[in-house]
Amino acid sequence: MAQEEEGRDNILHERISMLEKEGYRGFKLKxxxxxxxxxxxxxxxxxxxxxxxxxxxxxxxxxxxIDKIDTILD
Known part of the structure; x- marks a missing residue:
């Protein structure tokens, strides 16, 4: 269970970095x-x-x- 949570945290970290640097799922930092x-x-x-x-x-x-974008687009 702790490994799953750590994996989710790592993925979230990557998505936040992606959003800040190049955008996430078509959205860019404004x-x-x-x-x-x-x-x-x-x-x-x-x-x-x-x-x-x-x-x-x-x-x-x-x-x-990121959570909101995922909800909107999924």
Whole structure:
């Protein structure tokens, strides 16, 4: 069980890095800005669809964005 969780964490780490560097599933990082109590991150795809999430850190917000993109596209 711990190995499964570690595997998921590694995959998530890779996806967050991919989002930050080259984009994820057609979405590219548009904006990341600090706000009261955390960070707001926005991504946009070529069709103009945007997804925005907030978190205590930019990585937490990116994780939420990845989850949302996966839900939208699956």
């Amino acid at each position: 904006q990341s800005k600090k706000k009261w109590g955390g960070v707001s991150v926005t991504v946009k795809n070529s069709d103009g669809r945007t997804v925005t999430e907030s978190g205590e850190t930019s990585r937490e917000a990116a994780k939420k964005i």
